[in-house]
Amino acid sequence: MAKIAFILLCHKDPEAIIRQAEMLTAAGDYMSIHFDARAKPEAFRQIREALADNPNVTFAKKRIKCGWGEWSLVQATLHAVEAAVDQFPRATHFYMLSGDCAPIKSARFAHDFLDARDVDYVESFDYFESDWIKTGMKEERLIYRHFFNERTQPKRFYAAFEAQKRLRLTREIPHDIQVQIGSQWWCLRRRTVEWIIDFTRRRRDVMRFFRTTWIPDETFFQTLVRHLVPETEIETRTLTFLMFTDYGMPVTFYNDHYDLLLSQDYLFARKISPESLELKRRLGALYNNTEAAFQISNEGRSLFKFLTGRGREGRRFAQRFWETESTLGRERELMIVVCKKWHVAKRLLDRIRQVTNLPAIEYLFNEEGTALPDLGGIQGTLAKRTRHRRALMRMLFDYYETDRLIVCMDPGSIDLLQDFCGDRSVTKLLEIQCHFTDSYLSGHAMRVGLAGEQTPSETLERLLPTIRGDMTHESDQIRDSEFENHLILRENDDAARYPDLLSRFLDIPPEKAQEIVALDHLFAD
Structure with a gap:
């Protein structure tokens, strides 16, 4: 009978990894885990300690x-x-997984x-x-x-790429290799995996x-399997169900x-x-259910394509089944720097x-x-961007493969701030309150089209109190919204307070925060 060794590459959420390993090995299968070295050491230690007594787990x-x-x-993956x-x-088989994968059939x-077919x-x-x-390269x-x-x-990346193009520094593909491409979510037989390991040790040229x-x-x-295994023993498909949106981002599945x-x-x-968590719990129970039966209709991709097309034509009539939950994600942290002087916020972000x-x-x-980044047009x-703001933000989290993201917003974007602060993600605001001189306000009036080069100075003088009042009103709106995790950094405050504020906002050590604010020109116009 087949016994699967799951190859798990992961970098976060140690509790979920532990649950995943325990669930998949409970049926007698195995798991080998690579936990990204960029992750926190205590997270890896937590995983090792929790799974130390499980003989079906290795690292x-x-x-x-x-x-x-x-x-x-x-x-x-090779490690x-x-x-x-x-x-x-x-x-007998080695199955590539990530922490975002879950079984949709039983172990049996x-x-x-x-067992039914001797193929990869x-x-x-x-x-x-x-x-x-x-698209692309x-x-x-x-x-x-x-x-x-x-x-x-x-x-x-692009400087090196352009330099090689300019200097015509191309190279040959190894002469006996026919490069193949496909999804990284494969399931290979033991013999194939052993052949690949042997190949990596013999063919240093291909590895280079x-x-x-x-x-x-x-x-x-994908290339090595095709190079080493007879074509009749390769099934060119993945056993992991995944779909992509029009923007090239993976569709996420939820409880329903x-x-x-x-x-x-x-x-x-x-x-x-x-x-x-409910979906994961049900799928985990399913994997170890020896009595489960399955009616396979395989309509997922065609249904997705059909509803996407109807939505594009304005004829969807119902919520898209893959967008039933539009939260950024409870485990994610969005940090918003709010500042009317954009150059100040940009300077701080840099x-x-x-x-x-x-x-x-x-x-x-x-x-x-x-x-x-190119997200398929949504950006x-x-x-x-505004209409699809949550989808855009989720795609940016996915693109940068992070759970923590910083963005800047104008204090006039109160509707956006209220929307993001109402999400189930952790949202923090750092409002930077700057001093506005008459000279700056005059320039601002010209930049936004309220005044021009020929506007009389008397008119401009009458306009400035209104502009100043508008900026004060925007700040008052933010304060009146009583956002959780709202911090204020004021230009006229003692600069010694800045490191503590940044340390709390970014959740970083004070010495790192001190290094950030060591700018003598942060508020310079």
Whole structure:
């Protein structure tokens, strides 16, 4: 009978990882865990201590820092796979999972399914002939060397890329390798995994090549399986049910998707919302239910496509089933810097980025030209950003693979502040109250079109009290809303108070906060 060794790559939520490991191993299966070295040491210690007495759980012998699109994800997977091969000699299959995955069939069903055919399940499409990559780089992922992370070091990533293009520093793909591409959620037989491990030790040239490709977790295993395994023993599909929106972001499943998920022709599904504890509980109980029967209709993707199309035409008539919960996520923390002087907030954000490496975005709901990643068009205009603000924010959390995000907003955006502060996520406000000179207010009036170069000084003088009163009113509105976690940093306060405020706002040590505010020109106009 099949016995599965689950390969789990994860970086957060130790309690959920412990529950996931206990649930999947209760049926006699195994798990090998790689916990990102970037995560807090106490979180990893909590996982190890909780699972120390579980003989069906092991850990990668080496933990590394992982980043999206990097070789580090493949290397972490290899470390976890090698640990599983060594520790679990009875494992017949190795199944790639993340912390967002959950079973949608019972263990008995999964074992019978894998026993029925002696094949590997992996999406493996020809890299150049298939249309698996819809937009963006294709050949460039392979023929140029990528040393930097595109998400955390975009300037270096694209500078290195453009320099190689300019100097024509292309390279050859190893001559006997036909690169394949597909989903990283595979299930491979033990023999295949052992062949891959042996290959990685023999073919250093191939390893060197893939180490500097971009997004190798979509190509490495997919290519090696096709290179090592006869075509008749490869089923080009994943056993994990997942869908993507028009914006290229994964659809999230919630508590009321239980029946839909069970009817799909897959063994697992992702992404399961971290907040959907009831769904996770029911799926966990299902996995260890030996009597469960399944009626498979497999309509998930077609239903999603149908309803998406109707919504685009304005004919949906009902709430989309994949958007039944629109919260940012209870486990997420949104930190909002509110300041009328945009240059002051931007200056502070730039310093926060340098010191903490937290993702921070400037006035995305107020300034059309704010630098944002390509999220499929939802970020294209201010109107779209505002209309789909929660969806946009969720996508930004996902894009940066973080649970903590900083943004700037104008104090006049009271409706946005009320919306985000009413979410179930943790929302903090740092309101920066600046001193407004008449000179600054005059410039502000011109910038927003209330005055021009030819406006008489007498008219401007009569206008200034109104503008000043408007700014005071915006601040009063924020105060009257009685937002939780609302901190105020005033320009005319003693600067010695600033580190404490920033430490509380960012949840960082005081010395880090002191390093951030060591700017003698923070409020300079």
